[in-house]
Amino acid sequence: MSKTGYFTHRDCWKHEMGPGHPECPERLDAIEDRLLVSGVFDALERYDAPQAAAADLELAHDRMHVAVMRGYSELLAEEVLAGGPEFSQIDPDTSINVHTWNAALRSAGAGMAATDAVMAGEIENAFCAVRPPGHHATRNKAQGFCFFNNVAIAAKYALERYHLQRVAVVDFDVHHGDGTENILAGDMRALMVGIFQHPFYPFCGDQNPAANMVNVPIPAYTRGMEIREMIEMAWIPRLEEFQPEMIFISAGFDGHREDDMGQLGLTEQDFAWITQRIKDIAKRYSKGRIVSLLEGGYVMNPLARSVEAHIRVLADL
Numbered sequence: 001m002s003k004t005g006y007f008t009h010r011d012c013w014k015h016e017m018g019p020g021h022p023e024c025p026e027r028l029d030a031i032e033d034r035l036l037v038s039g040v041f042d043a044l045e046r047y048d049a050p051q052a053a054a055a056d057l058e059l060a061h062d063r064m065h066v067a068v069m070r071g072y073s074e075l076l077a078e079e080v081l082a083g084g085p086e087f088s089q090i091d092p093d094t095s096i097n098v099h100t101w102n103a104a105l106r107s108a109g110a111g112m113a114a115t116d117a118v119m120a121g122e123i124e125n126a127f128c129a130v131r132p133p134g135h136h137a138t139r140n141k142a143q144g145f146c147f148f149n150n151v152a153i154a155a156k157y158a159l160e161r162y163h164l165q166r167v168a169v170v171d172f173d174v175h176h177g178d179g180t181e182n183i184l185a186g187d188m189r190a191l192m193v194g195i196f197q198h199p200f201y202p203f204c205g206d207q208n209p210a211a212n213m214v215n216v217p218i219p220a221y222t223r224g225m226e227i228r229e230m231i232e233m234a235w236i237p238r239l240e241e242f243q244p245e246m247i248f249i250s251a252g253f254d255g256h257r258e259d260d261m262g263q264l265g266l267t268e269q270d271f272a273w274i275t276q277r278i279k280d281i282a283k284r285y286s287k288g289r290i291v292s293l294l295e296g297g298y299v300m301n302p303l304a305r306s307v308e309a310h311i312r313v314l315a316d317l
């Protein structure tokens, strides 16, 4: 049995937001090239991500949000057929093309299928190489390159489908996971711990809106060793106290020091360390169950190296 699953789907390559947009399909190419040449792919159990159903999306989103997104997508398809533009803008930095709807369903479906495979004991943990990312999508709003909140959908799915009592969501993207916070704040079956650059997009998160949120805002140019200390002090005691039965990761690698989307000083060694600390908690309380979903990471080489380092820890390579 392979211990670590790898979930993706070719539909995730087809979603594009326009020429020069940093959240581009080449991100997944860079990750897969690196996993291939490093031999890491050989150690992973690979799965095609299924499409989430509308009812699954509604685990985390208002029915109206799902309907509006579907409506945008159908309208664009008609306009493209009539010779209109390829992209339709949802917010200043977030657009759809005719493939976005399917890519978004695959991305949400990846997290749920990974949850199923982990709960069934087929694999111990999983990485979902998906786009669009999800952690800025709120209950009723697409924003910040995100349409549906993949990690929140998977966490809610684990709670509902498997009747778990406690799931943790760990978010180490350089940006605050405001959408995940919006969906999970006050749901005491979930504990969300996050680190993020602040003040920075989305310009919130410096306060904890509910007792189940552990937000750790970090000034620009903070280095990896200091971030490790903050994680050790702020996250670990709360995770130990909570004793999660399963852990979900919003795995954003845009806090890498070579990623100019943000200004944090993390390296692939730091991402490996963070993953190991999460894994320690999962081994102790969660039967090792971790489902990690790709969020940010926009410079190809550091993104690919960081994902490799993250998966090497998950898979004990």
Ligand SMILES: [Zn+2]
Binding pocket: 173, 174, 175, 252, 254, 295, 296, 297
């Ligand atoms: Zn980000």
